[in-house]
Amino acid sequence: MLSPNSTFYPRPLGVTPASSLPQSPSAPLETSRQLVGDDQQDAYYFRSLEEAGIKLNGPQISAVRHGKGPILTLAGAGCGKTTVLAARAGYLMEVSGVHAGSILLVTFTNKAAAEMKDRIAALPGIRPAAARAVQARTFHSFALTLLRHYGVQEDIFGESRAQHTVLKMLLRQNGMSEAFQPESLLAMLSAWKMQGSDTADLPEKTQDERDAKRVLLGYENWKQDRGKMDFDDILLRAAALLRDPAVLKPLQRRFQYIMVDEFQDTNRLQYEIVQMLAAAHRNLMVVGDDDQTIYTFNGARQESILEFDKVYPGARIVTLDINYRSDARILGLGSELVARNKRRRDKRLRAAGQRGDAPRFATPSNAEEEAAWVVNQICEQVQEGQFPYRDIAILHRTASSSRAVFEQLVLKDVPFVQHGAAPVFYDQSLIKPLMDHMRLSLNPRAMDALPSALGPLYVSRDAGLEYIQRCEQEQAKKYPLIHLSKWDKLKPFQQEQVKERIKLIKSLHKLKPIIAIQEMRRQFYDKYMESGDPTIFTHYKETMLETLDEFEAAVKKFETLEEFVQFADELSRRHREMESLRRAQDSDAVQLMTIHRAKGLEFPCVYWIGASEGIVPHSTALRQDIPEDQKAALTVQQTDAELDMALEEERRLAYVAITRAKQHLYVTSPASHHGKPADVSRFLLEAFGMEVPYKRKPREEARSGSPSSYGNHGHTSYSRNNNGNNQSNGKDNVNGKGNGQHRSNNGNWKSTGNAGDRRNREGNKDGTGQRTSSYGQHDRQRSAINHKDHREMEMLDERDEDRLSEQRGSGIIRDHKAFSTPGLHPKITATTSTSSTSRHSDSAGSGTSQAERTETVAIWKCSSATCKAWLRQKPAVPSGKTSKKATSGAPVCPLCSGTMIAGTRQVPMTNRFGK
Numbered sequence: 001m002l003s004p005n006s007t008f009y010p011r012p013l014g015v016t017p018a019s020s021l022p023q024s025p026s027a028p029l030e031t032s033r034q035l036v037g038d039d040q041q042d043a044y045y046f047r048s049l050e051e052a053g054i055k056l057n058g059p060q061i062s063a064v065r066h067g068k069g070p071i072l073t074l075a076g077a078g079c080g081k082t083t084v085l086a087a088r089a090g091y092l093m094e095v096s097g098v099h100a101g102s103i104l105l106v107t108f109t110n111k112a113a114a115e116m117k118d119r120i121a122a123l124p125g126i127r128p129a130a131a132r133a134v135q136a137r138t139f140h141s142f143a144l145t146l147l148r149h150y151g152v153q154e155d156i157f158g159e160s161r162a163q164h165t166v167l168k169m170l171l172r173q174n175g176m177s178e179a180f181q182p183e184s185l186l187a188m189l190s191a192w193k194m195q196g197s198d199t200a201d202l203p204e205k206t207q208d209e210r211d212a213k214r215v216l217l218g219y220e221n222w223k224q225d226r227g228k229m230d231f232d233d234i235l236l237r238a239a240a241l242l243r244d245p246a247v248l249k250p251l252q253r254r255f256q257y258i259m260v261d262e263f264q265d266t267n268r269l270q271y272e273i274v275q276m277l278a279a280a281h282r283n284l285m286v287v288g289d290d291d292q293t294i295y296t297f298n299g300a301r302q303e304s305i306l307e308f309d310k311v312y313p314g315a316r317i318v319t320l321d322i323n324y325r326s327d328a329r330i331l332g333l334g335s336e337l338v339a340r341n342k343r344r345r346d347k348r349l350r351a352a353g354q355r356g357d358a359p360r361f362a363t364p365s366n367a368e369e370e371a372a373w374v375v376n377q378i379c380e381q382v383q384e385g386q387f388p389y390r391d392i393a394i395l396h397r398t399a400s401s402s403r404a405v406f407e408q409l410v411l412k413d414v415p416f417v418q419h420g421a422a423p424v425f426y427d428q429s430l431i432k433p434l435m436d437h438m439r440l441s442l443n444p445r446a447m448d449a450l451p452s453a454l455g456p457l458y459v460s461r462d463a464g465l466e467y468i469q470r471c472e473q474e475q476a477k478k479y480p481l482i483h484l485s486k487w488d489k490l491k492p493f494q495q496e497q498v499k500e501r502i503k504l505i506k507s508l509h510k511l512k513p514i515i516a517i518q519e520m521r522r523q524f525y526d527k528y529m530e531s532g533d534p535t536i537f538t539h540y541k542e543t544m545l546e547t548l549d550e551f552e553a554a555v556k557k558f559e560t561l562e563e564f565v566q567f568a569d570e571l572s573r574r575h576r577e578m579e580s581l582r583r584a585q586d587s588d589a590v591q592l593m594t595i596h597r598a599k600g601l602e603f604p605c606v607y608w609i610g611a612s613e614g615i616v617p618h619s620t621a622l623r624q625d626i627p628e629d630q631k632a633a634l635t636v637q638q639t640d641a642e643l644d645m646a647l648e649e650e651r652r653l654a655y656v657a658i659t660r661a662k663q664h665l666y667v668t669s670p671a672s673h674h675g676k677p678a679d680v681s682r683f684l685l686e687a688f689g690m691e692v693p694y695k696r697k698p699r700e701e702a703r704s705g706s707p708s709s710y711g712n713h714g715h716t717s718y719s720r721n722n723n724g725n726n727q728s729n730g731k732d733n734v735n736g737k738g739n740g741q742h743r744s745n746n747g748n749w750k751s752t753g754n755a756g757d758r759r760n761r762e763g764n765k766d767g768t769g770q771r772t773s774s775y776g777q778h779d780r781q782r783s784a785i786n787h788k789d790h791r792e793m794e795m796l797d798e799r800d801e802d803r804l805s806e807q808r809g810s811g812i813i814r815d816h817k818a819f820s821t822p823g824l825h826p827k828i829t830a831t832t833s834t835s836s837t838s839r840h841s842d843s844a845g846s847g848t849s850q851a852e853r854t855e856t857v858a859i860w861k862c863s864s865a866t867c868k869a870w871l872r873q874k875p876a877v878p879s880g881k882t883s884k885k886a887t888s889g890a891p892v893c894p895l896c897s898g899t900m901i902a903g904t905r906q907v908p909m910t911n912r913f914g915k
Contacts, residue, residue: 256283
């Protein structure tokens, strides 16, 4: 039974009463009113700011006054960096006499760019024309304007669903329909491009690397043939263009002062663009916080800040260390926590925020009780008038860790907005096939559930469903899947698999939901999801494991399959009714989001859930070794230094979570995670001065039957036991709750939970909705982004947030070592994004002849001369014989929806059978 009442304490479980809560010192009260005398030359500017309500502190004044030369502005959380950037732009124009058009301010999102423009326009004395002339842009907006100015007219191919459709078509053409996840392929291609590397130089040491490269080169050629470029191509081609002195020098002359916001989030290619633009004059101001570098999976490099003064010798360093956001005790907790990191610039924030309450901590027994406690307390707070719903945020580490609180919010009719949300947990693409198998067990003729059942049978969904529907018209069956057992397009063993699958489906309704899920995973689902080379695509698999383990944890409370399926369907229905809240900007609703997505935001009341070992820090940052049978397969070995870096990023993530809170912070640490005991996060104990033994998962535990993972910033692997059952049969190891009662703690910190997502896919990328202006007064029309570009670029923020979110049902790693081969130097031309087919994947690698062999296969090809799409007729084991042409049932073209006709095609041979 769940405890009906939550109890929050002043210290985390395991902290002795003698340990005191860390608290940040109070900041000095002096502002520009006292610090800038009227006799100083620029006093008039600061007096005008003060009249507008902008009173700068000492470090802010120092940054605003900076003139020529490079400057690194370390901006702590809540220290007013946006105010400083806008005020410095105004200072350059009003005091230093810099022309507004000579200022370039680069940031990462449409929202940030628009806010910067508004802040500058609101400054006293700044004319509207001058405010418009300042170039406040995202990286992608700047790059696209540059390309359009120089005549690049390719359409933007940025819609994720369309990209996935093309990749699925290419995978099918190459007989690899079930081999790779389109999301993973796109993510690794993006990581490769953001290093500035040529697509033709993708690695090809293993067969899987050669197969992946073949598909990705096909994707690049598909775009080239149709005059399209994606968002990564925009940056890549702009960087290539800037290497031409005839292009670069005019831009260097125009943009004499460059400012970069959120500098810690820049990747290698973005930093290169900035360096080229600033090379002639070195008037570069970068603003960021190395303690908030939490997007290394997306290419962000902490070294950009740590080594800035080495790249720019003599650079000034100013630290904005006065926090106006958080209560001193909340800020003290965060500061003490992140100070344990070794790779950081030393800084201690001082508090000037409104006083609130001290942080409170709780240790519920599991995620279900945690969700009940949190949502019950939120309801009480709102009923008592302490907060409106909109002032409350619930932050979680990964998408799957929000499942329990999501259900509580829906079932208790609490209005909430799940930022970056995909479907309800049970509707996610990874979970839905298992759900639909259970639905078919309850209703074999549930036609909506059939498509999900075809994928794990390695049957084309479109072709298989079309065949079933055609057979159903001739003779209906109680189990429509049985038609596939007589389909001549399937091999005999596939037909036999269909019969075995139907037997399993018939038996599921007799089982408890937890047993049904474990049986499906054991018999077919884990094997189906594990296709592909584990040295390349294990990050997807680790996310898969965490999501599936969360699924098993969610169904434990249900006794019958029917009860559980009804619950899941009701949850989906009620969530759809609440979706309108997402579209209302000012709706009174609780904000539910990952910690990554919360970066840059603040809330009066924050609940940080999942502050336990194995969640934060994540289990993949706690692994010391991997099973010996996995080690031989790895192309890159992980070092202790890399594991330390992973743990430090987890600590930075905890710091970001804490510093989102203004007056109230509640932290919950479940005592068990996926059925296994979980200690309170070491980060919390360290912040209270507790000495935590530093111990990762030992080799012996990694060799046991429980799932293991091997993760770092760029490479992961894992193993499973044979039966796929990862649930502990024991009860939660809890000997009391709250601060007064302590669970057994011998100081042996274990890695808990199953292998999971190394990084939540929630990083914001660039996008723009800004109007463009020329790079020369005679070229305004040439450089304007057309309306279609404008619309595509507005999609960029949400597109990337969705793509980087594991809520889409897959894990994506951007900084992947398998695609970061040492010794390869960037080879960029103006057309880098469209690799030539002449540089085929067989030019390097093993030197075998297999990549050069071809076969004739039967295909469907689009009848449209402009589309050129084609599909294999039968995704079967490649053979030297030509397949028979289908005489009926031609599919619809997946790209243009036109008709397709039968034909044949020569294709490279593969050693795959849909896997």
